[in-house]
Amino acid sequence: MVLQGRKITVGITGGITAYKAAEIVSWLKASGAELQIAMTASACQLITPLTMKVLSGHPVATDIMDTSANWHAPHIDLADCELYLLLPATANIMAKAAHGIADEVVSASLLANHAPVFCAPAMNTYMYENPATQHNMAILQERGWQMIEPDSSGLSGSPIRKGQLADIDTIKQAIVGFFANASKLAGKKVIVSAGPTYEFIDSVSFIGTRGSGKMGYALAEAAAREGAEVVLVAGPVSLNDPPGITVKHVVSASEMQDAILDEYDDADIVIMSAAVADYRPAKVADHKLKKGPENQCLEVVLTPDILAGLGKQKGSRFLAGFAAETDNLEQYAQGKLKEKNLDLVLANNVLEDGAGFDVDTNIITAIYGDKIERFPKMSKKKAAKEIIDLIVKLLG
Numbered sequence: 001m002v003l004q005g006r007k008i009t010v011g012i013t014g015g016i017t018a019y020k021a022a023e024i025v026s027w028l029k030a031s032g033a034e035l036q037i038a039m040t041a042s043a044c045q046l047i048t049p050l051t052m053k054v055l056s057g058h059p060v061a062t063d064i065m066d067t068s069a070n071w072h073a074p075h076i077d078l079a080d081c082e083l084y085l086l087l088p089a090t091a092n093i094m095a096k097a098a099h100g101i102a103d104e105v106v107s108a109s110l111l112a113n114h115a116p117v118f119c120a121p122a123m124n125t126y127m128y129e130n131p132a133t134q135h136n137m138a139i140l141q142e143r144g145w146q147m148i149e150p151d152s153s154g155l156s157g158s159p160i161r162k163g164q165l166a167d168i169d170t171i172k173q174a175i176v177g178f179f180a181n182a183s184k185l186a187g188k189k190v191i192v193s194a195g196p197t198y199e200f201i202d203s204v205s206f207i208g209t210r211g212s213g214k215m216g217y218a219l220a221e222a223a224a225r226e227g228a229e230v231v232l233v234a235g236p237v238s239l240n241d242p243p244g245i246t247v248k249h250v251v252s253a254s255e256m257q258d259a260i261l262d263e264y265d266d267a268d269i270v271i272m273s274a275a276v277a278d279y280r281p282a283k284v285a286d287h288k289l290k291k292g293p294e295n296q297c298l299e300v301v302l303t304p305d306i307l308a309g310l311g312k313q314k315g316s317r318f319l320a321g322f323a324a325e326t327d328n329l330e331q332y333a334q335g336k337l338k339e340k341n342l343d344l345v346l347a348n349n350v351l352e353d354g355a356g357f358d359v360d361t362n363i364i365t366a367i368y369g370d371k372i373e374r375f376p377k378m379s380k381k382k383a384a385k386e387i388i389d390l391i392v393k394l395l396g
């Protein structure tokens with residue numbers, strides 16, 4: 001789970017152990033990582049880009065000038081990652097990276113990259129021990145690169161010399177360890193609500209809210225990526241259950257409330273992103289109501305205000321709620337923060353282009369204490385990460 005959804009770029013260079021990148025890439029893919037692969041021309045001589053494409057499930061960048069549908073600008077796209085893994089790293093790529101050379105897709109993406117770099121050098125012993133290589137490695141380590149030290153080899157009686165690619169398990173442990181340490185919500189239980197609720201009129205019809213559930217699902221995944229135990233309480237949505245997350249499917253507001261309260265006792269953080277219907281029919285007919293003049297009026301009553309209820313028994317929990325508004329966004333959101341005893345309100349104007357229902361983007365204003373933080377339009381996945389980072393920050 002620790003690698004689920006993690007964005008990792010793998011740069012493969014022209015070492016004889018390039019074929020070992022295939023095993024690591026397969027394992028990363030099976031562990032749920034989102035992969036981008038870049039290969040130098042020499043690497044492509046030793047293992048085919050097709051192999052890496054099939055194993056990673058993603059097009060492979062081999063040409064820095066490739067601006068086909070797959071890439072906007074490959075070196076910039078590749079640099080958008082949480083970890084850059086260079087495997088195997090030739091003496092040549094380390095020399096280029098140490099000196100800022102960017103003449104092909106791997107070196108250029110390394111120069112554009114600002115994520116941590118894990119570098120697994122592998123080469124002939126004399127190349128490895130050459131002062132030039134040692135000097136370049138020292139420069140890169142000084143800049144924060146993490147070297148996955150090469151293994152040593154030595155026939156009996158001959159001196160042990162370094163240079164061969166580190167053991168595959170060592171490489172895997174380094175990657176898992178990196179993301180496990182980056183788990184900011186380890187040991188925390190997070191409840192996320194998502195999607196709409198449907199309030200039935202009869203066995204066929206309902207009144208309900210709009211909501212795709214995409215924001216809540218992205219939040220649940222972002223919290224899980226930070227190591228939290230996540231319970232996702234989802235209204236009717238057409239999204240697949242995310243792996244590694246407990247999903248409780250509900251339909252109505254009162255079912256959603258019950259499911260959340262069932263989990264509330266030992267919860268540390270609750271994020272209410274569901275679009276809960278405000279009203280439900282006063283009674284539900286047990287048969288389909290006939291269309292006709294006698295059934296033109298629907299008596300409705302208020303549904304439970306789940307968030308206000310949670311706020312009343314908040315304790316030390318962190319409570320965050322979404323406020324989907326169409327006007328006076330910040331004013332309503334500030335009122336909601338106080339009235340419902342929340343720590344954070346995430347407001348969005350659902351009439352704004354690129355925000356709200358059914359779209360993959362959102363424009364969020366975060367309101368906490370007396371602070372207002374406005375985020376630009378971004379994908380719901382990115383917004384989810386920003387929100388989880390903000391919650392981590394507010395938790396101190």
Ligand SMILES: Cc1cc2nc3c(=O)[nH]c(=O)nc-3n(C[C@H](O)[C@H](O)[C@H](O)COP(=O)(O)O)c2cc1C
Pocket residue numbers: 012013014015016017040041042043089090091092093122123124127
């Ligand atoms: C069969 C073969 C195997 C090689 N293995 C390595 C190696 O393991 N490590 C290394 O640093 N260079 C190795 N080289 C040399 C590199 O491929 C060469 O320095 C090349 O310029 C590296 O380009 P790149 O860094 O852009 O991939 C090998 C070359 C050949 C022909």
